[in-house]
Amino acid sequence: MNAILAIARKDLRIEWRTRTLLARVIPFALLVLVLFAVALDSEPLLLRAAAGLVWLAMLFAAMLLVQRSFDVETADHALDSLMSFVSSPSKVFFGKALSMFVQLFALAVVLLGAAVVLYGARVDGDSVVLLVTVLITATIGLSVVGTLYGVVVANMSGRDSLLPLLALPVLAPLLIGAARATEAALGSDTIDLANGWAWVALLVSYAVVFGSAGAVAFAPLAQSDS
Amino acid sequence: MNAILAIARKDLRIEWRTRTLLARVIPFALLVLVLFAVALDSEPLLLRAAAGLVWLAMLFAAMLLVQRSFDVETADHALDSLMSFVSSPSKVFFGKALSMFVQLFALAVVLLGAAVVLYGARVDGDSVVLLVTVLITATIGLSVVGTLYGVVVANMSGRDSLLPLLALPVLAPLLIGAARATEAALGSDTIDLANGWAWVALLVSYAVVFGSAGAVAFAPLAQSDS
Amino acid sequence: MALGGFPALAGVDLVVRCGELVALRGANGTGKSTLLRLCAGLAPLTRGSAHVLGFDVARQRDVVRTMVGLLGHDNGLYADLTARENVEFVAQLVGAGTNDVESALDRLGIDSRVAAARAGALSAGQRRRTALAALVVRRARLWLLDEPHAGLDGQARAELDGILRDATRSGATVVYTTHELEVPGARIPRTITLSGGIVARDVESADPS
Amino acid sequence: MALGGFPALAGVDLVVRCGELVALRGANGTGKSTLLRLCAGLAPLTRGSAHVLGFDVARQRDVVRTMVGLLGHDNGLYADLTARENVEFVAQLVGAGTNDVESALDRLGIDSRVAAARAGALSAGQRRRTALAALVVRRARLWLLDEPHAGLDGQARAELDGILRDATRSGATVVYTTHELEVPGARIPRTITLSGGIVARDVESADPS
């Protein structure tokens, strides 16, 4: 437990010092939202697609954060030693997933706020609970899958291009689930609250499956190549 | 001239050996097209936005290629020596931009083909000339801007997150121009062929401006920090 | 063991006793680094077997990993943490105290200005010293060091020799590689020379200090 | 000159003549690497001025760059090209021929198996040798080498000393840093010792070979 926290704290300290999230990833994600607007070039369209686009931007931004999180480990081959400091490799997994969660959650809140401003999405009082639950469960799923695939490609050359290729198809169900649930929470006419909660259930099982897969699979994966 | 070709050849040889474009970036870009469809979740919408989405996917994929292109240079600090081998730094710029162009052009052709299949875009016989011209000019613009910003972030830590942040806003005009011109070539009802050629003129001047800017600015930028 | 089809090691038969201090020598590309990484469970074994501290490296990798401290050609530092924070992080994970951190930094001659600088902004030798400080804090049972002297100045080299000797005194086993020429004053208990992936020479010094 | 607010060099007053072979010494963090990078036009100059081969480093950076061959702590190799392709690439850019490539590889003891292996799959010393071969092909007028001996085995070190001497004979100027202990047999014409960012000692050997 202690080790998990120490690792998460280390990651967050590096984040704080380099301000990657604040100064780069958040602006990048906002930029992506704007670019969607540019590419679509129509307001009613945007409003209809708002929830999906927010989560798509989250996915792209998450790729950057995951890459960053493992660049830090592999730049000077720190991951090899890190693995030798902990009694069980799964601690490294949960430590890194935890710091990832903290950062992604902050990002999700900002992006949702941006969608309200940019795309004119609306948040009602009674659906706030659903919205927060969606944010938390989807972000947990995103963190564990991101961390898992981050370590898969961690020691490979050209990992920048491999990570999205491997992780995005696996994240597609999460994208669909989170988008539909968020749509429900934002009061779309195509999907109601009850349905939104059904999607949340899907998100929860997604996070559980990949969380346990990650804990188990981390050890065989976290070995350097050269 | 010789040096430019030697540098481009070196980059393409590394690409051929690692198959980054073929095995990773192209599948990634296709995946992005699919994710757009999932996020938008509506077919008429997709058809309307097809051109914009293709170019947006190009932009994201280009970020990966640029990153890869400069990762190769900075992994072992090769860029410093490379700059000292050529008589003028602009040769390095044009060499790297050339290899980038070759790769991006191949990618653009594949993506457009995918748009035809997936989004139902249609290519008519008489607009093929416009389409090819757009592809070439926009890809040239993308290559020079990508290379220019690639070197800006080349020696910075956490460049994965910085590159899209810096380059994408600059590429926004290109996105708009290429999207509109492609729309015209694909025979949309909102924009006609003549208008398409006007956008091409814009793309050409964009490429010229950034091409010369890159040639001049490359030298002061390509200096390592540490 | 083979890397990418090329046999890096071609049958090293080698027993190192507990508490020994062993210098590994050999020309470039004879497989020294590969041997160390193998013992740390980081390189795969194609043929044969390797036991470290009584554990099989291939099968009980996780156990082996926790007992071995490896300093490779790279330092394994986080560039955005200061030198002190790097050592402190290791201390937290292995359960060492703040005193240990301070004394390790002190011993490696890392003064407070250097300790407070980002690891990424240190000179090559200062980074190497920081990595060594982290290794001291770690208190591994088997120390594997790949060219620990490279980049260190004369004073740090002398200090390093003292540290390695102290480690063996407290029961740890130390194996390190080096290309340094034999220095007249220094005495290394045992020198093993690799050549072409096998042990070519194994000399036990007459008077281990 | 200052890095991140900390003055790495505090007033080095130094003249190196053409065709000289100079060894730069000093404790870790005294600014040797910084000095070399400065002369190569890679580190910024905060105060004062530096002239290399008659050109101002700050103002005529592009000219200086093309005349200086720098081998830093890193090797500057492309991991996905083979050792030979790496040297060939340099040869193409500087206009050297295939013979030069072969003779450079030969001189550095890079046999055909090693030359045909990906640079990323070489041992530390083999990579260093490849970088040196590229430097030989380059034929710079000023050679700056940052710890060129680190990682090389005894044979390669001897070869390196020969190469540096040959370079000075053909009119090039060579400055290199080192932490090696003074080796009895070897003769270095001039040794400069840095300390605290200034020149502490400047010894000209009596009999430059």
Next chain:
Amino acid sequence: MKTGTTTTRVLGIFALLITTWVVVSAFFLTPADVVQGDSVRIMYAHVPTAWIAYLAFVTTAVASGLSLVRKHRTLGFDRVAGASAEVGVLFMAMTLITGSLWGRLTWGTFWQWDPRLTTTLFLFVTYVGYLAIRRVDVDPVRRARRSSVIALLAVLEIPLVHFSVVLWRSLHQEASVLNTDGDVRLDDLMLFTLFSGVVAFTLIFVWLVVHRQRLAAMSDVERLVGLDVAITARRAESTVGGGGI
């Protein structure tokens, strides 16, 4: 060296015979559909390729699991996993191609953003990624371990594809645009032909995997034989007693 044996040759001949029967039956014996006309004949290629792709990916997952568990046979199972995934990607590509041709004939477009089609595409890309990671040149044992984990995660997508239509409808209010299950009513001969197709493609799949796997095994053996030679050569490099430094 050859990769064929009597068994695989017999297998190959059977595959050929049944495929011939399927082709004849699909084009000449089975009736055209009332609604779709002759285009329904694509079904005999489309549906079996989809199912064989599933079979291939499940095989990959099983082989990967065994490769992780059976440590002394890691590489053997890993070869099967890799070969099977390659063939699976091939079949999935055929599903996509036949499907979109069929779509062109029945819907007038190559593609519809229907949940089954979309998830199929995701499945396809997932295994393209799997193959991409197998291409990265590392030590075989490490590659086996890494790709096994990915294969075990990837196979979870198959139920997603299969049940996507149901799942989507229960959760999604908008009815799916077009029912891909089609309004095809299958008579006995059609059904028989369809299942003959499945058998034929299964045989082809097995045949391909066996050969692909043997090819990989042979190059591995060659590598190991080469390794012995290389080890001898490597030992000869050593200068025993002489100075290595």
